Amino acid sequence: MKQFTVVIVDDHTLLSQAIQAMVNTFNKFVVLYTCKNGQELVDKFSHQENIPNIVLMDINMPIMNGVETTEWISKNHSKVNVLALSVEDEEFTILKMLKAGVAGYLLKDTEKDVLEKALIEIAENGFYHTKSVTTILMNSLSGNEVKEIDITDKERQFLKLSCTELTYKEIADQMCLSPKTIDNYRNSLFCKLNVKNRVGMVTYAIKNKIYTL
Amino acid sequence: MKQFTVVIVDDHTLLSQAIQAMVNTFNKFVVLYTCKNGQELVDKFSHQENIPNIVLMDINMPIMNGVETTEWISKNHSKVNVLALSVEDEEFTILKMLKAGVAGYLLKDTEKDVLEKALIEIAENGFYHTKSVTTILMNSLSGNEVKEIDITDKERQFLKLSCTELTYKEIADQMCLSPKTIDNYRNSLFCKLNVKNRVGMVTYAIKNKIYTL
DNA sequence: TATTTTTAAGGGGAAAACCCCTTTTTTAGT
């Protein structure tokens, strides 16, 4: 019987080993190897190591995250299907992964059986999506797009500093700008991010991983 | 050969099932059942279900978290050893768990062999601690204590609302208090949390999981 | 019972944040 090959990418060794053991109990699948981050996967793929049929991908990883890695796989190894495995259920994260080209998106609180089912579907049809993920995809296509907010480099830099206890005056000094220019960035960010005050900026930046605590 | 019993507490079903499968491969251990959160464990323990020798505990859980659950176990079932399994490596979180009475603290990026070793040590001696965790414990005992900040209920409530885009005036209305009273809470929190402004309060609250994004 | 802590509220003032507006230069896209 033909077996499908799987590679697991997750920075938490214990979890990837545990998932590996679990996937190996599915008789249609076999795990080739595991990677601690996206960079490791890129290295292995580039050196013509065994290319798997499916990649089981975590999203929050250091060095090279799940979104970047999935984009790279879609470009360079389009035959490889990516199944995202994440704790995050936020719309914009899921949408990012869908755009990057994942074949499926599972939350880490799904059942063992669902994982097996998803792997089988992906191996056979190239994709598996739950109702909730499909709904998000629909909304996105029907124009209700979760708008990708584009902030400029300077705005981003200012936004990060706004998450510290510095006053705008001190931020101006650090960025070698007039407090009035800083006021412009503050104002444009309020509009772009749709927030009312500095607290809104801070929570936005943390939520969207622009600033890390 | 005598086997030790294990219960796993983790809100991510897939992970707890995977860890369960892994622990079951250790021939000295057997998993009795899993719980999605602390409340579920308290329910089962209270209804005189099988009480295990060891509890494998995640920290970030909804409803009842790892710290609260460990404290409850220490009080009501002191014979049960708790092995914490977390992604967090922040000092104050580890110290909180140590104070709550864990027998061990492992990061989720440890090896399978280390988990088995830790379980064996705990089963035999009642505790297992890595060098890094021991160092934190030492610093704590030698007076360099990571000070436990005690905020009152009202301060906590105000702190949470400060993380939203409400003005202090609006927070005062919501809490049915004079803006001047709110000003008192703000001021006392600035001192207690050692912050300079509202941004400092917000980042503190998020860091310490008083406010969830 | 006495003491400390918490909760509640106020007066007054300085600093920072917020919100309009306009202008100029530089940079990037069609």
Added chain:
DNA sequence: ACTAAAAAAGGGGTTTTCCCCTTAAAAATA
């Protein structure tokens, strides 16, 4: 070469935040 967007700076004003300091009742603790 033209247009749009981004970067930089200022004028002038309101609101909010921040920081003292004082008083007093209620609640927890010794």
